[in-house]
Amino acid sequence: MPTDKIDLKITALKKEELPELVDMARKAFIEAFTEGNKPENVSSYLDEAFAYSQIAKEFEEPASHFYVAKLEDTIIGYTKLNEVPAQTDIHDPESLEIARLYVLKEYLGKGIGKKLLDFGIKFAKEKGKKYLWLGVWEHNARAIRFYEKNGLRIFDSHPFPFGDEIQTDYLMRIDF
Numbered sequence: 001m002p003t004d005k006i007d008l009k010i011t012a013l014k015k016e017e018l019p020e021l022v023d024m025a026r027k028a029f030i031e032a033f034t035e036g037n038k039p040e041n042v043s044s045y046l047d048e049a050f051a052y053s054q055i056a057k058e059f060e061e062p063a064s065h066f067y068v069a070k071l072e073d074t075i076i077g078y079t080k081l082n083e084v085p086a087q088t089d090i091h092d093p094e095s096l097e098i099a100r101l102y103v104l105k106e107y108l109g110k111g112i113g114k115k116l117l118d119f120g121i122k123f124a125k126e127k128g129k130k131y132l133w134l135g136v137w138e139h140n141a142r143a144i145r146f147y148e149k150n151g152l153r154i155f156d157s158h159p160f161p162f163g164d165e166i167q168t169d170y171l172m173r174i175d176f
Contacts, residue, residue, distance in 0.1 A: 008112065010119050013066035017075065018056055021068060024075045026050045028102035036139055041163025061086050067119060069103070069112050077103035079116045081123055089158055089171065090133055096124035098134040108142075117150055125176055132176075135160070135169035147172050 013021060026046055034042055048054065058064050063086035069077035082088070082097040090097065098120050103112045124132045135158065136143050144154075152172040160169045 007072065008115060009070045010067055010115060011070065013059065013068050017068065018059060019052065020075050021078060022050065022052045022055050024104065025055065025078065025102060028104050031105040038163060041165060044163040069116055076107050077112050077116055079120055081120055089135065094130040096127065096129045096132045098132060113146060114150065121174065130176060131173050133171060133173040135171055138168045138170055144170065
């Protein structure tokens, strides 16, 4: 069902929604990255990056902005937008990073990811940024196709520590 047929809302994350976001984020990460990765590396990364204490700390960072996609008051997707100094790589004050954009598997292909991406682009433009960028795992073909279809292009790559491996993320961007 396309998102124009459902009551999808994108709102700023409220502090009291952190536990629900953490549960949703962990589930979406497992759905997206279990295949093709060692289970112990997935578990290790979850414990590091998706622990409640870590996400709560990121939530308190003034240069990070969390927005959730809700269907009937249930979080089904989210995006984390980073300005300088919270950015992971580029650290360009004229840019906005989409540090995370996740949608639960059962809602993939329904336009929710596009709504979150469009929201991030609009947010960047409203903040006067010149471009938006993100990192995506080189083996996540579905996500790469999605971003390319929506105007982002690969411009670089960087190493991404994941458990006992060093993986490669493509860096993608769209200029305004």
